[in-house]
Each structure stands twice: as C-alpha cells, then as structure tokens.
Amino acid sequence: xxxxxxxxxxxxxxxxxxxxxxxxxxxxxxxxxxxxxxxxxxxxxxxxxxxxxxxxxxxxxxxxxxxxxxxxxxxxxxxxxxxxxxxxxxxxxxxxxxxxxxxxxxxxxxxxxxxxxx
Amino acid sequence: xxxxxxxxxxxxxxxxxxxxxxxxxxxxxxxxxxxxxxxxxxxxxxxxxxxxxxxxxxxxxxxxxxxxxxxxxxxxxxxxxxxxxxxxxxxxxxxxxxxxxxxxxxxxxxxxxxxxxx
DNA sequence: TCGGATATATCCATCTCGGATACAACGAGA
DNA sequence: TCTCGTTGTATCCGAGATGGATATATCCGA
Numbered sequence: 373x374x375x376x377x378x379x380x381x382x383x384x385x386x387x388x389x390x391x392x393x394x395x396x397x398x399x400x401x402x403x404x405x406x407x408x409x410x411x412x413x414x415x416x417x418x419x420x421x422x423x424x425x426x427x428x429x430x431x432x433x434x435x436x437x438x439x440x441x442x443x444x445x446x447x448x449x450x451x452x453x454x455x456x457x458x459x460x461x462x463x464x465x466x467x468x469x470x471x472x473x474x475x476x477x478x479x480x481x482x483x484x485x486x487x488x489x490x
Numbered sequence: 491x492x493x494x495x496x497x498x499x500x501x502x503x504x505x506x507x508x509x510x511x512x513x514x515x516x517x518x519x520x521x522x523x524x525x526x527x528x529x530x531x532x533x534x535x536x537x538x539x540x541x542x543x544x545x546x547x548x549x550x551x552x553x554x555x556x557x558x559x560x561x562x563x564x565x566x567x568x569x570x571x572x573x574x575x576x577x578x579x580x581x582x583x584x585x586x587x588x589x590x591x592x593x594x595x596x597x598x599x600x601x602x603x604x605x606x607x608x
Numbered sequence: 609t610c611g612g613a614t615a616t617a618t619c620c621a622t623c624t625c626g627g628a629t630a631c632a633a634c635g636a637g638a
Numbered sequence: 639t640c641t642c643g644t645t646g647t648a649t650c651c652g653a654g655a656t657g658g659a660t661a662t663a664t665c666c667g668a
Contacts, residue, residue, distance in 0.1 A: 533626090544648095567645075
C-alpha cells in the first residue's frame with residue numbers, strides 16, 4: 373500500500389503518470405497514448421499536457437530522460453520524460469484509488485465485474 | 491457498451507453518480523459516502539456537492555426523489571436524489587473508462603491485478 | 609527545395625474545485 | 639417549552655485546472 377504524504381495530482385497529471393509508467397515517452401507520444409487507452413474519451417490538449425509535465429517535473433514526479441533510442445529514429449525536437457521513484461509511488465496510490473472506485477462501481481451494479489487486463 | 495452522445499461529467503460529478511448508483515440518497519449522505527469508498531482521499535466540500543447536484547439535475551442525469559422511507563427517521567430538510575436512466579448510462583460509461591484505466595495501470599505494473607469487490 | 613506533419617511551448621477565457629459563510633430545521637435535555 | 643449543539647441545504651469567493659488557439663521550429667517525403 374502507498375499512502376504517505378505524497379503530493380496530490382490532478383486528473384490530467386495522473387493520465388501523464390500512467391502513460392509514463394510503461395516507460396519513458398515524449399510529450400506528443402503521451403498525448404496519443406492517453407487518447408488510445410481511453411478509447412478517445414480523454415484527450416489532453418497541448419496546453420494541458422505541457423503545463424502538466426512542467427508541474428510534475430517541478431514536483432519531482434517526472435524527470436527529463438536522455439533521448440537516445442535504438443529502434444526509433446532520432447528527432448532532436450523530442451524531449452523524453454520518465455517517472456521518478458516518487459512519481460511511481462504517486463501513480464500507485466492513484467491507481468489504487470481507481471481500483472477502489474471500480475470495485476464500488478461493480479458493487480453498485482454499473483459493471484459486470486469480470487474482464488480484466490485488456 | 492455505452493458510448494453515445496451522452497453529456498460529459500466532471501470528476502466530482504462521477505463521484506455523485508457513483509454514490510447514487512446504489513440507490514437514492516440525500517446531499518449530506520453523499521458527502522459521507524464518497525469519503526468512505528475512497529478511504530477519505532476524496533472529499534467533496536458542500537460547495538462542490540450542491541453545485542454538482544444542481545448541474546447534474548439540470549443535465550437530466552439525476553432527479554429529486556420522494557423522501558419517504560421506512561427505516562430512516564423523517565427529516566423535512568433532506569432532499570433525496572436518484573439517477574435517471576440517462577444518468578445511469580453516463581455512470582456506466584464513466585465506470586467503463588475507469589475499468590480501462592485500471593487495466594492500463596495493471597499492464598504498466600502499478601497494480602498486482604487480482605483483488606476485487608471489497 | 610517545398611510543403612505538410614510532427615513537436616514543443618505559451619496565452620487566454622472558461623470552468624471546476626474546496627473552504628468559508630449563512631441560515632433553517634431537527635433532536636435531546638433541563 | 640426553551641435552549642443548544644448537530645444536521646442539512648445553499649451561496650459566495652479566490653485559487654487553480656482545463657482545453658483550444660496560436661506561434662514557432664524541425665523533420666521527412668515528393
């Protein structure tokens with residue numbers, strides 16, 4: 373269980389943390405990722421995205437990462453980010469909250485309560 | 491699957507819909523319910539609560555319900571609310587989004603991916 | 609080399625949130 | 639029945655978050 377005095381995050385902040393939990397990514401990629409996993413129902417605009425990244429970085433939840441990669445073509449414009457240890461702790465805490473809310477939705481009959489891990 | 495042209499809801503709005511999915515409730519009770527199922531990590535203030543209820547009612551997602559009940563003592567101050575059909579559809583859609591995000595969190599290694607239905 | 613797509617960044621109006629405040633009605637006890 | 643603390647609803651306000659528009663620079667294919 374997480375739950376200490378970790379800093380709070382906004383909804384958009386959690387989306388970014390979740391996108392980065394799978395590995396480092398750059399801003400534009402995060403936008404696409406969020407749109408994908410939410411089926412398009414959540415779409416971060418550039419304003420929200422870069423402001424959120426700046427805040428998360430200032431709070432020590434994410435940090436810029438070296439951009440070298442093998443498979444992907446090098447693009448000097450891209451700035452890659454990755455989770456810090458603190459950022460991962462916060463992401464875990466928020467994920468646990470999500471899980472609790474999902475369970476409550478199942479209890480309330482809003483969901484069937486079976487399918488998992490797409 | 492839900493997903494038509496249902497109106498959007500704010501995070502606070504979904505908390506209220508979730509609270510009402512289990513049956514009708516009054517404002518003060520909703521506040522307590524939200525605090526409970528989130529382990530205290532989400533707490534709606536009165537400002538957010540009543541503003542949210544008014545907006546949900548204006549959008550046709552909830553409606554005021556007759557307050558007669560057997561077990562509970564009658565209290566003329568209380569105003570009970572319940573989900574409309576539309577409100578339930580929206581709640582289902584949001585719950586499905588939650589489920590998808592939870593699954594993504596499992597995939598990203600933030601959650602173990604077992605325990606359910608507290 | 610030209611143009612469209614990619615990528616980052618900032619600005620602005622609008623909306624949302626939570627706390628403070630106000631006030632009315634309830635119940636218990638003297 | 640009178641008083642008082644609690645319950646319950648409602649509004650107001652400042653602070654902060656959102657998303658869309660805009661600007662600018664770089665990459666890549668034709």
